[in-house]
Amino acid sequence: MKKPLIELKDVSFQYEYTQALKNISLRVNEGDFLALIGQNGSGKSTLLKLILGLLKPMSGEIKLFGEQANHFKHREWIGYVSQKSNAFNSGFPATVEEVVKSGLSQKVGLFKRYPKDADFLVKGALKDVGMEKFLKRNIGQLSGGQQQRVFIARALVADPKLLILDEPTVGIDRENVQAFYDMLAHLNKHHNMTMILVTHDVDTVSDRVSHVACLNQSIHFHGYKNDFDTISEEQIASWNGHSVRKIH
Amino acid sequence: MIEAILNYEFLQNAFFSGLVIGVIAPLLGVFIVVRRLSLIADALSHVTLAGIAGSLYLSQSFATLALLNPIYLGIIASVSGSVLIERLRRLYKHYEELAIPIIMSGGIGVSAILISLASGFNTDLMSYLFGSVSAVSRQDLYVVLAIAVVVVLFLILFFKELFVLSFDEEYAKASGLPAKWIHLLFMIVVALVIAASMRIVGILLVSSLMTLPVAAAMRLARGFKEAIILAIVFGELAVVIGLVSAFYLNLAPGGTIVVTSILILLLVILIKKLVLKFSIKTEGEEVL
Numbered sequence: 001m002k003k004p005l006i007e008l009k010d011v012s013f014q015y016e017y018t019q020a021l022k023n024i025s026l027r028v029n030e031g032d033f034l035a036l037i038g039q040n041g042s043g044k045s046t047l048l049k050l051i052l053g054l055l056k057p058m059s060g061e062i063k064l065f066g067e068q069a070n071h072f073k074h075r076e077w078i079g080y081v082s083q084k085s086n087a088f089n090s091g092f093p094a095t096v097e098e099v100v101k102s103g104l105s106q107k108v109g110l111f112k113r114y115p116k117d118a119d120f121l122v123k124g125a126l127k128d129v130g131m132e133k134f135l136k137r138n139i140g141q142l143s144g145g146q147q148q149r150v151f152i153a154r155a156l157v158a159d160p161k162l163l164i165l166d167e168p169t170v171g172i173d174r175e176n177v178q179a180f181y182d183m184l185a186h187l188n189k190h191h192n193m194t195m196i197l198v199t200h201d202v203d204t205v206s207d208r209v210s211h212v213a214c215l216n217q218s219i220h221f222h223g224y225k226n227d228f229d230t231i232s233e234e235q236i237a238s239w240n241g242h243s244v245r246k247i248h
Numbered sequence: 249m250i251e252a253i254l255n256y257e258f259l260q261n262a263f264f265s266g267l268v269i270g271v272i273a274p275l276l277g278v279f280i281v282v283r284r285l286s287l288i289a290d291a292l293s294h295v296t297l298a299g300i301a302g303s304l305y306l307s308q309s310f311a312t313l314a315l316l317n318p319i320y321l322g323i324i325a326s327v328s329g330s331v332l333i334e335r336l337r338r339l340y341k342h343y344e345e346l347a348i349p350i351i352m353s354g355g356i357g358v359s360a361i362l363i364s365l366a367s368g369f370n371t372d373l374m375s376y377l378f379g380s381v382s383a384v385s386r387q388d389l390y391v392v393l394a395i396a397v398v399v400v401l402f403l404i405l406f407f408k409e410l411f412v413l414s415f416d417e418e419y420a421k422a423s424g425l426p427a428k429w430i431h432l433l434f435m436i437v438v439a440l441v442i443a444a445s446m447r448i449v450g451i452l453l454v455s456s457l458m459t460l461p462v463a464a465a466m467r468l469a470r471g472f473k474e475a476i477i478l479a480i481v482f483g484e485l486a487v488v489i490g491l492v493s494a495f496y497l498n499l500a501p502g503g504t505i506v507v508t509s510i511l512i513l514l515l516v517i518l519i520k521k522l523v524l525k526f527s528i529k530t531e532g533e534e535v536l
Contacts, residue, residue: 082422
């Protein structure tokens, strides 16, 4: 049986006046490539924040790598790629190398300098995302898709066991989305990296993912991608609250 | 000038304090600018003024406090201001910038009351407002050196965390960084640097030494470390040229340092524009 990396049991969360999540139970196993889909306001970001420890659940239990989330110390095992649009200021004077190296910060720990092999690790991570030629370039001079690859390299450099990507295809040209998924699938298969990909757009969920979860305050579906493909677009639309078009 | 520095202690104090401040102010300034906190430095400098005015008032009112160096109350006010700003920013989560006018006007208000109580401006207070070459004591120099050691230690210990926090706060928090505590420490160190810089640049102009060299550096730098090095070079240039001209022209060093910083910034903007124009023209000719 595969080892569970994330386990949520009856997790609920409420903002001041709005119920964001209700009785969420979800299990993500080692090696899974999960697409978590839901419309805007469905609670995706709240769920991510709960998993990442940025919010505490009102009720229920969250376990990370078998440990209670509030006692979990190995944050470096979780790589996180936030939504590019609200993540950074494009005028920031930083090279690609500096940005990727900063991904080692948590692994290295407080009061310690980067290790001697940090440059080697940075180059390796950039190679994994096909950005090794851009090492000395200013991050603000890159295209949206290239920046997103750099952010993935920043998450990969610490060699995480789990990679969480929040709306990673935003800012990437339609024609490059498939290549992007190919890269993620390569990391999932060859680096045995468990992935959670969060998106509001059902259209962008490709065959590369192994599992799909549909969220709209509660989980409406969680299962294999093949099973998800048998569900009608109308059914998904009723969960989502608007029409959808699946790609196969 | 070199001969004068060798002969007069007050010039040694001013010159060495200036050189140290020329490094630490832009060094922290890079983090302040990229984190869009430039105005917070201004607010803190105004709170420092309240501490200075308070100290001058106390030294007038109580004979036992006549020898109290105003820099100490300035430091206490500045650090308290930084902690208060953080509390206000957390209280007004969606309007964080509200903390700046609250603290700034509070600082000026208290200063105005204390200055009135101390029977108005005197030359000592004027030197705190706009800096002075002659007013820096040996004790001030030691305080500046001690604060410089704190700044360098802080940056050695937290450089990588400060970079992560400055570049992408959400990512920093998600990766388990103690963002709140590092930010609070950062604000306290900023407050210390502001208090340290006021003798040379003056309270009203201190934030400019943290922002103008950085503004020039950011026009040229590709990377973060490059921006830090350039900001320090521009900061030192401004301090040295500013102090020398203040000495020879008998002007307030705060004014000369800031005007030099602005001239450096304008020069950098102009050179960058010319280089860009030239490179576009060359590329165009190559295409033809």
